[in-house]
Amino acid sequence: xxxLTVKHIEIIIETMTDIIIENEVPFCQLDSAAGDGDFxxxxxxxFREVKARSGELSRESIGHFLKDVGMxxxxxxxxxxxxIWGSAFRSAAKYSAGAAALDxxxxxxxxxxxxxxxxxxxGAKLGDKTLLDALIPAAQSLRISANxxxxxSEASKLAAVSAVQGGEKTRSYVASKxxxxxxxxRSLNYPxxxxxxxxxxxxxxxxxxxxxxx
Amino acid sequence: xxxxxxxxxxxxxEMCLGMERAHPDYLVFDPKYxxxxxxxxxxxxxxxxxxGGSGHEPAHGGFVGKGMLDxxxxxxxxxxxxxxxxxxxxxxxxxxxxxLLIIKNYTGDKLNFEAAAEMAQEDDxxxxxxxxxxxxxxxxxxxxxxxxxxxxxxxFVHKIAGAAAETGLELPQVKRIAEKVAExxxxxxxxxxxxxxxxxxxxxxxxxxxELEFGVGIHGEPGVERxxxxxxDDLAQKLLDxxxxxxxxxxxxxxxxxxxxxxxxPLQELYILNNSAGKILDQHGIKVYRTFxxxxxxxIDMAGASISLLKLDDETMAYLDxxxxxxxxxxx
Numbered sequence: 001x002x003x004l005t006v007k008h009i010e011i012i013i014e015t016m017t018d019i020i021i022e023n024e025v026p027f028c029q030l031d032s033a034a035g036d037g038d039f040x041x042x043x044x045x046x047f048r049e050v051k052a053r054s055g056e057l058s059r060e061s062i063g064h065f066l067k068d069v070g071m072x073x074x075x076x077x078x079x080x081x082x083x084i085w086g087s088a089f090r091s092a093a094k095y096s097a098g099a100a101a102l103d104x105x106x107x108x109x110x111x112x113x114x115x116x117x118x119x120x121x122x123g124a125k126l127g128d129k130t131l132l133d134a135l136i137p138a139a140q141s142l143r144i145s146a147n148x149x150x151x152x153s154e155a156s157k158l159a160a161v162s163a164v165q166g167g168e169k170t171r172s173y174v175a176s177k178x179x180x181x182x183x184x185x186r187s188l189n190y191p192x193x194x195x196x197x198x199x200x201x202x203x204x205x206x207x208x209x210x211x212x213x214x
Numbered sequence: 215x216x217x218x219x220x221x222x223x224x225x226x227x228e229m230c231l232g233m234e235r236a237h238p239d240y241l242v243f244d245p246k247y248x249x250x251x252x253x254x255x256x257x258x259x260x261x262x263x264x265x266g267g268s269g270h271e272p273a274h275g276g277f278v279g280k281g282m283l284d285x286x287x288x289x290x291x292x293x294x295x296x297x298x299x300x301x302x303x304x305x306x307x308x309x310x311x312x313x314l315l316i317i318k319n320y321t322g323d324k325l326n327f328e329a330a331a332e333m334a335q336e337d338d339x340x341x342x343x344x345x346x347x348x349x350x351x352x353x354x355x356x357x358x359x360x361x362x363x364x365x366x367x368x369x370f371v372h373k374i375a376g377a378a379a380e381t382g383l384e385l386p387q388v389k390r391i392a393e394k395v396a397e398x399x400x401x402x403x404x405x406x407x408x409x410x411x412x413x414x415x416x417x418x419x420x421x422x423x424x425e426l427e428f429g430v431g432i433h434g435e436p437g438v439e440r441x442x443x444x445x446x447d448d449l450a451q452k453l454l455d456x457x458x459x460x461x462x463x464x465x466x467x468x469x470x471x472x473x474x475x476x477x478x479x480p481l482q483e484l485y486i487l488n489n490s491a492g493k494i495l496d497q498h499g500i501k502v503y504r505t506f507x508x509x510x511x512x513x514i515d516m517a518g519a520s521i522s523l524l525k526l527d528d529e530t531m532a533y534l535d536x537x538x539x540x541x542x543x544x545x546x
Contacts, residue, residue, distance in 0.1 A: 082329075
């Protein structure tokens, strides 16, 4: 059965956490170019807490686990990252409430819910120079892969490529959300830190998925 | 920086503790989530919660009390409270009639209050509604900005929605009245000096001895333009021109007027500005139904003031007249 179980999701979040902590400084540097330079730090602050409290997280279902992660992120990530990333996890958790495992179709739908959770919060859309510019292409890629009957491993590799490309494309966008929006045209040529981070995170996760589903 | 503080990190907590000590009959402070709540909560009415960054004292904690707010959530100086702070304020102050959040229109406040509202609705089945205040006419609204800022006009929303809630109205009615106030209030401010954020320790901007920042925000955000300082009459004229251009009032209409100090301006000058504003409104035939002069929504230690004008109708007038009893706002 090609599915991700609670245990798999746990490993994926661990991987994500490690990537975010390792990249704290590079993510801040990316954000200093056009934003306010606190992105890597805000994100790492929340995920460090996830790591520290991993023993307390519910493993009852994928939804339970992601909800607990989301609560910690909401509470400990600083700035706008807390509500935005927290909403993504909460929406994903709502979709996967009670689920012991998800197939590719479910994973694609769950990521789509995460996108909707973020949009509900910040009101951003594709092209606004936010993390959604990487996350939406990744979610769309997963959806297409699911419809074409690819394996989870293949699909996550393709989603990571879409996320990286989406992050890179933000160089050509003018920011319209958050503090970078005050720079207007001056935000051109700098990629959005959140979108780049999604590419880095998805790349790391896809490698991990390949390992665990082998 | 010369301030009566112990350390920049402790400013918000120690201030809230000081407020609690000063007003033990009114306020209870929860240091974990930094929420100031009513000492004697009334669980049978709609709960009104506001808040935002600290540094605007007496807003918002000073308006917690009978006839106004039920709780105020205190962020760091000039920074939104976190989602979890707001969420806990909603849960710990919940009543039988639901909660109305009064949010000043800033990106951080909106994100955190909205996320908290969603959590309380979904996880705790609390009915939560939101009203946004965006009264600052110095900021032109457009598709490409996050909209106008919420400033001193927010206090009128606290007062009038608070009075409506106190009469036992249901959540949709209280929300409607709060929105009516928010739609009919306009404000604009100016700075004679900058404020100094404790964590930064130096002024946010500098003004020459003869300059003022016209249209300044309550966090020291730049305004419309930097001007040479003139007399109070001239200043009031320019401020009211901006307000009345945005919200025309016809002769005979009634309004409430607030002359709000930004933190370091003496009452003497606020009263002079009020005299100037009153004369101009008289010329326009606008009836000033009630006037409020004082520090309501400050920007720490900024010298300067703002003028807010609220267009009234019979309903809002009646609620404006209702009694209020809070540490920073009393009306018998």
